[in-house]
Amino acid sequence: MNDLMNLLKERRTYRRFCQKPISEEILAEILTAARYASSAANKQPLSYVVVKTPQKVQEVFAETKWAAYLPKEQGQPKAGEEPVLFIGVVQNLKINPNCDTDAGLAISNMTLAAWNHGVGSCIIGACNRQKLSELFGLTEDQKLHTVVAFGYPSHISRIENVEKDGDIRYHLDEDGNYVVPKRNLEDVVTCI
């Protein structure tokens, strides 16, 4: 149980990566974790586009936005810090057009399975869906939900407690590591 809680605590968002490839075994586990996720009515409307060749990774990277709370020169991965893998999460609109919860669960499983092997991730909602849909060859029945970036992180990311009504914006410490303020339980839990 402690292992699980540590995995949950340390599976943070990472935005700078070593240029070390992710093995096929780990990639297979990440995708299998998505397959294991719960799905409303077990409809399973999601499919996954794997982007792993350096050329294609660069093409996808060019259509993504990073760390909106930080100035670009701090939040955007620089050359040599980019992710080494993207996975596009694609909805099949005919199977279920409203599958945000399915997508969230699949993304959560993938990022946890990755972190279990020390592979960090960043969920990317801010991306050019039109361009990426073309790049991924999506049909009119398909819609790009989210892309997730993966790689071995070259920085640390840690949680700090934030007081009620405090500043929830993540920031960098003096060593360039991410600090992620999380609200305290007593501020988000009500017992009735």
Ligand SMILES: Cc1cc2nc3c(=O)[nH]c(=O)nc-3n(C[C@H](O)[C@H](O)[C@H](O)COP(=O)(O)O)c2cc1C
């Ligand atoms: C739905 C969703 C969309 C996100 N989109 C982006 C994004 O476009 N770019 C980015 O750098 N981070 C993105 N993030 C990462 C969040 O900024 C991050 O989860 C948040 O700051 C909390 O950090 P943590 O994941 O370490 O808890 C996204 C996260 C979620 C859940």
